Amino acid sequence: MRKIDWRxxxxQLADELPKLHKNLFFNQEADQFYSRIRNLKNRVDYMNIYTIVMEIAKxxxxxxxxxxxxxxxxxxxLPFECYWFQEGIYITLTTPEFEDLLxxxxVNVDGNPIEDVIKRxxxxxxxxxxxFLKSQIPDHLICADMLFGLNISNKIENVRITIEDQYHEQWDVILPIIKYDEWKPDALYDRATAYEELPLYRKNKGNYFWSExxxxxxxxYINYNKCKDMPTLMVRDFSNQLINDIxxxxxxxxxxxxxxxxxGGNSELFKDFMKWLSTFDRLNRRDKLFVIxxxxxxxxxxxxTYYLKMNTHAFFLGEPTGGMPNHYGEVKYLSxxxxxxYxxxxxxxxALDDDKTLPSFIPDVEFPVKFKDYIQNIDPCLAWIIEED
Incomplete structure (x- = not known):
């Protein structure tokens, strides 16, 4: 196996990233960036590959x-998926072998309280x-490579977690590690109720966009999950069909x-529909047009989201967005x-908002994502819209 020259x-990171990024030092001093790199270079000989990658990520x-x-x-x-609800991080999907975890x-990972795990x-x-942190933490929590590299777990073969039921009873489970390609969606055990009882936003997850x-x-109801054409349907054709239907x-x-x-994806793909919607008076009203x-x-x-905010009379609801209104983007890659x-x-x-300190786009009405709603197949956003009629 070829030895990696981490130094x-x-x-390369110290030399090229400041030149490639639009404005790398907008939030920290250059000395901090270079000091962190120098410090890591002095320690790489004493670290395993998992830890080195985590230190670069930091x-x-x-x-x-x-x-x-x-x-x-x-x-x-780990052989499960989870989500960060208002009440905490809960396991939402697992395999038949670990049905009791669902x-x-x-509450704990290898002796570390979940609060400390989140912090790391x-x-x-x-x-x-x-x-955005709440969006990303669950996917990181189930990654054994990250848990080991951050010294949250001390083994790469298995991980011990502590779970808590609705009666606040806790117990430990030692979970085996599986490869990502062994996690097959069609082999999962989901004890949710029948598909037809799921709220709309949890249906058709394999589709980038759809309507009902x-x-x-x-x-x-228009579900727009990804700003990207599907292999079998382009956003342009979907948009034209929506316009005709409406x-x-x-x-x-x-x-x-x-x-x-x-x-995210390509923000231009849905622009024609949104532009048309801004001119369609029957629905372009605050009591008729809703964006979640x-x-x-x-x-x-x-x-x-901001196009709809600036060009329509839409009413917004849900959670504060993971994206910051004024932000850097248009991604490229350094290898x-x-x-x-990478x-x-x-x-x-x-620059989307006059308030440059605004951390998120804040909807008109906020609805935190609650586990009790999830378990009962309730979408509080859509329920509120229907009740407002």
Whole structure:
């Protein structure tokens, strides 16, 4: 196995990233960046590869630009998925072998209280606000490579977690580590209720965008999960179909655009529909047009959010966005020559709001994501819209 020259990679990072990034030192002094790199160069001989990667991730995350980050390698993981609700981090999906873990709160990882685990993971997550951190922590929590590299777990073969049930009873479970490619969605055990009972925002997860007309409620729901064409359907064609449906169906009295799970892509793809919507008086009203945003609304999805804010009379609800209104973006990649580690970096600055200190786009009405709603298949955002009729 070829030995990685980490010092050469760190020298490359110090030399090239400040030249490539639009404005690398907008949030920290240059001396801090170079000092962290020098410090790590002095310690790499005494570290394993997992720890070195985590230390590089800390250096890049400290820049304070959510679009500038290490593309962290992910080889091994825990056999579950989780989500950070208002009540804590809960397991939302697992395999039949660990059915008893489903819908329990994670309170400890290998002897570390979950609060300490979050604090350590936060240091490797490039973020500009708490919303994006809440979005990213669950995916990092299940990555065994990261847990080992941050010394949260002391083994790469298995991890001991402590879970808590609804009666606050706690117990430990030792979980084996699996490869990411062994985590097959069609083999998962999901004890959620029948698919038809799921709230709309949790349906059709394999589709980047889709819509459904609720005839009795006279409401057209548009789920826009990714600013990207699907292999079988382009956003342009989807948009044209929406326009035709809305124009030809007078029963559509309210329109909901759900961006809460949209992490970005190409912001221009949905622009034609939004531009048309801004001219369509029947629905372009504060009591007719609703936009749902959340912690995963980021990058191009945030640009779409602001387009709707500036050009329509939409009413916004949900969580504060993971994307910061005034932010760096338009990502390119730097490959470190020896390790092959990729670093994302920003090449453009977006100024979307006059308030340059605003950490998130704040909706008109906020709805925190609660575990009790999740377990009962309730979407408080859509419920509020329907009740407001």
């Amino acid at each position: 050469a990679d760190l020298n 250096i890049v995350a400290a820049i304070g630009d959510a679009h500038t980050a290490v593309a962290l390698p992910r080889h091994s993981r 819908f329990h709160k994670v 993971l936060s240091k490797i997550v490039s973020h500009e606000n708490q919303s 007309f609720e005839r009795e409620k006279k409401l057209l 124009k030809s169906n007078a029963d559509i009295q309210r329109l909901v655009i759900d961006l809460r799970n949209n992490g 945003v959340g912690r995963d609304t980021f990058s191009s999805a945030l640009l779409n 470190l020559s020896s390790s092959g580690l 670093i994302r970096y920003s090449t453009k600055y977006y």
